[in-house]
Amino acid sequence: MTLLDKQPSTVEAAPAPVGAGPRPARRRGGGSLSLRVGLALLGLYLLAAAASAVWTPYDPREVGAGEPYSPPDGSHWFGTDRLGTDVFSQVLAATRLDLGITVAAVALALTVGAFLGTVAGYYRGVADGVIMRTLEVLQAFPTLLLAMLIVQAVGPGTWNVIAVLAFVGLPEYLRLARAEILSKRGWQFAEAARLAGCRPWRVAFGHLLPNSTGPLLAYTSINAAWVVLVTSSLGFLGVGIRPGEPEWGSMISRGQSGITSGEWWISLFPGLAVLGLAAAFYLLGDGLNDAADPRRRR
Amino acid sequence: MTAIVLSASGLRKHYRIGALGDHRTLVAVDDVDLEVRAGETVALVGESGSGKSTVARCLVHLVEPTAGEVRVAGEPVRARPVAALTRVYRDVQMVFQDPNSSLDPRMTVRALLAEPLRLHLRLRRRERDDRVRELVEMVGLRTDHLDRYPHQLSGGQRQRVGIARALAVRPRVVILDEPTSSLDVSVRGQILDLLARVQRELRIGYLFITHDLAVVRRVAHRVLVMYLGGIVEQGPTGAVFARPVHPYTRALLSAAPVPEWGVRRERFHLTGEIPSPVDLPDQCRLVGRCPLAVPACAHARPPLVPVGPGHAAACPVETSEPTAPPRGPGAVRAGAAPD
Numbered sequence: 001m002t003l004l005d006k007q008p009s010t011v012e013a014a015p016a017p018v019g020a021g022p023r024p025a026r027r028r029g030g031g032s033l034s035l036r037v038g039l040a041l042l043g044l045y046l047l048a049a050a051a052s053a054v055w056t057p058y059d060p061r062e063v064g065a066g067e068p069y070s071p072p073d074g075s076h077w078f079g080t081d082r083l084g085t086d087v088f089s090q091v092l093a094a095t096r097l098d099l100g101i102t103v104a105a106v107a108l109a110l111t112v113g114a115f116l117g118t119v120a121g122y123y124r125g126v127a128d129g130v131i132m133r134t135l136e137v138l139q140a141f142p143t144l145l146l147a148m149l150i151v152q153a154v155g156p157g158t159w160n161v162i163a164v165l166a167f168v169g170l171p172e173y174l175r176l177a178r179a180e181i182l183s184k185r186g187w188q189f190a191e192a193a194r195l196a197g198c199r200p201w202r203v204a205f206g207h208l209l210p211n212s213t214g215p216l217l218a219y220t221s222i223n224a225a226w227v228v229l230v231t232s233s234l235g236f237l238g239v240g241i242r243p244g245e246p247e248w249g250s251m252i253s254r255g256q257s258g259i260t261s262g263e264w265w266i267s268l269f270p271g272l273a274v275l276g277l278a279a280a281f282y283l284l285g286d287g288l289n290d291a292a293d294p295r296r297r298r
Numbered sequence: 299m300t301a302i303v304l305s306a307s308g309l310r311k312h313y314r315i316g317a318l319g320d321h322r323t324l325v326a327v328d329d330v331d332l333e334v335r336a337g338e339t340v341a342l343v344g345e346s347g348s349g350k351s352t353v354a355r356c357l358v359h360l361v362e363p364t365a366g367e368v369r370v371a372g373e374p375v376r377a378r379p380v381a382a383l384t385r386v387y388r389d390v391q392m393v394f395q396d397p398n399s400s401l402d403p404r405m406t407v408r409a410l411l412a413e414p415l416r417l418h419l420r421l422r423r424r425e426r427d428d429r430v431r432e433l434v435e436m437v438g439l440r441t442d443h444l445d446r447y448p449h450q451l452s453g454g455q456r457q458r459v460g461i462a463r464a465l466a467v468r469p470r471v472v473i474l475d476e477p478t479s480s481l482d483v484s485v486r487g488q489i490l491d492l493l494a495r496v497q498r499e500l501r502i503g504y505l506f507i508t509h510d511l512a513v514v515r516r517v518a519h520r521v522l523v524m525y526l527g528g529i530v531e532q533g534p535t536g537a538v539f540a541r542p543v544h545p546y547t548r549a550l551l552s553a554a555p556v557p558e559w560g561v562r563r564e565r566f567h568l569t570g571e572i573p574s575p576v577d578l579p580d581q582c583r584l585v586g587r588c589p590l591a592v593p594a595c596a597h598a599r600p601p602l603v604p605v606g607p608g609h610a611a612a613c614p615v616e617t618s619e620p621t622a623p624p625r626g627p628g629a630v631r632a633g634a635a636p637d
Binding site for chain 1: 355358360380381384387388391392394395396399400401402403404413414416417418460463464467
C-alpha cells in the first residue's frame, strides 16, 4: 500500500515483473500469496529503478528545484528538502543505487559462498578446516559493526560497499552450501556420476551444487532484505556511500531534524522505500522454497 | 577360456570406530577373492550386513579398500590419479540398488544417458543423440521418455535408465548391486530378462549382488556366498544349490521356499543372530551359531577348501571327511544350472 502511494499511476498497473530473481514460471497455481505480492513489489522497484535511469520529474541533485521545505503537493509529490531538491526524484534515483548494491552484493556473496561451501563440503579435510575456522573468526563480530569497520578501512565508494556487504553476507551461504553438499556427497547419484565419468570437481559443481540450490536461493531473498537494511544503515551513518549520492539511508539522515519540526516528508518517503523493498524480499523468500525444485513441478 | 574381466584378491575393508583410546575395528570385507569372466554372471549372496555392497563399492573404489588388489580387464585399479580411476569406469560400471536416488533428479533421461557418452567416449552431439536413442530402445523405453525427469518415471523405468546408463559406454563388466530388490515382482522378471539379453548381445560379465536366492538360481552361472565379510562357499550355481556344503549356505538355502509342490526338505537351523562385525577373533565366523562346530573351529579361520569341480567351502568339519555322504538339504532337484 505504501508503495502504491509512492508510485506514479503510470506504473501502478505494471504486469508481473520479468527477470526478478529466479524465474517463477511453471509453478502450480501461480505460487503462494506472499510470493506473488513479493514479486509484484519487487517489480515496482525494478520499474522505478529502470525509469529513474531515463526520467525523473526533476534532477535529483538539483538545488532549488522548488521552494525549500515545501510539503508534498502536485508539483513535488514527496515535497522538497532543505535545499529545495525534489524528494520524489531523489527517492527514485536512490532506488537504482540501493537495488543495484543489493543485487550485486547478494550475487557476489551467493557465488563465492556457494563455491567455497562446495569446496569445503565436498573435499573436506584441510580445505574445510581452513575455510570453517576463518569463518568462525569472522562470525565472532557483529555483522553491522564488521561492515562499518571494513568500509572505514577500505574507504568509501559504491564498489567497496558492495564488496563489504557481500563479504559480510558470505558466511551464511557458505554454511548452507557446505551443509547441503555434505549431506548429499554420499548419495548414490553422486557415486553414479563418478561412474558416468565425472571427475570429483564435476560431481561437486555439476551434480551436488545444482541439487543444493533450494536453501541457497531461498536465503538470497532473506539476505537481500538484510543488505537493503544495512546499505541504508551505512548511508544513514554516513559510512561508505559518497555524500551527495541520492541514497535512502543518507536521505533519512539528512531529513531527521525535520521530523520534530514538522517536515516529516523528507525522511518518511525514503524510509518507506527501504521498508517496502525489505518487505518485498522477505515475502519473496517465503514463497521461493518451492520454486527451485523440479520435483515439485508438474 | 574366456577372459577375466574383473578380479579381486585379498580384498579387505576395515573401519576404525570408537574414539579417544577406545579404537575398535569393524571388518566389513574380510579377505575376499573373486573373478568374473566375460559373458558370465557371478552372484554374490548373503544376508543384510554381510558386506556385499561394500565389496561392490570397493571394487570400483567408491570406497577405498584397506587392502587387496582389484583388476579390471587385467589392469590394476588404483584410487590415484583420479583421472586414471575415472578411465577405469569405461570398463567397469555399476547399477545401483535404488534407482530413486541414483539418478540426478535435475537431469532428464536424455541428459543422464548422454553424460557418460560425453565424458567417457567424448562423442559429438549427433553421435550422442544416436547412441542415446539406441540405448533407450535397448532397455525397452520409448524415445518420448527422453525428456522426462526421473520422478516422472516408474520404478522399473528408472532402473532401466540406470541400466542404460551403465551400458552406455559398453563396459566389460557391470556390478549390479541388488538391481531388482526395490522393484515389484512383476517388473523384476522384465529387468532380469533385459539383463540376460544384453549380456548375450554384448558378452558383458556381471557381478550380481543380491539376497534373493530365486534370482540367483535364475541368472547366475556361479555363486559366492558371503557371511560377515568373508566368502564361505563358492561354486557353480547348480552344484551349490544341489549340494551346499557350508553350514551357513545350508541354512540360507533351507530358509528359502521351494517353489515346487510336494518337495520337502529338512530344515537346517542356525541359532542366534548375525554377530557384530566389530573386533572379530581369528576363528570361523559361524562358530557361535553352528550346530556342527568342533573346538578346531574356534582356533583359526578356515580357508576355502575344494569340494568339487570349481566348488569350495570354508568349513573344516564338512570338508575334512571326503568320504562323507552328500548331505544337502534334501531338495535334490534344486539347482538346474542356467543356460
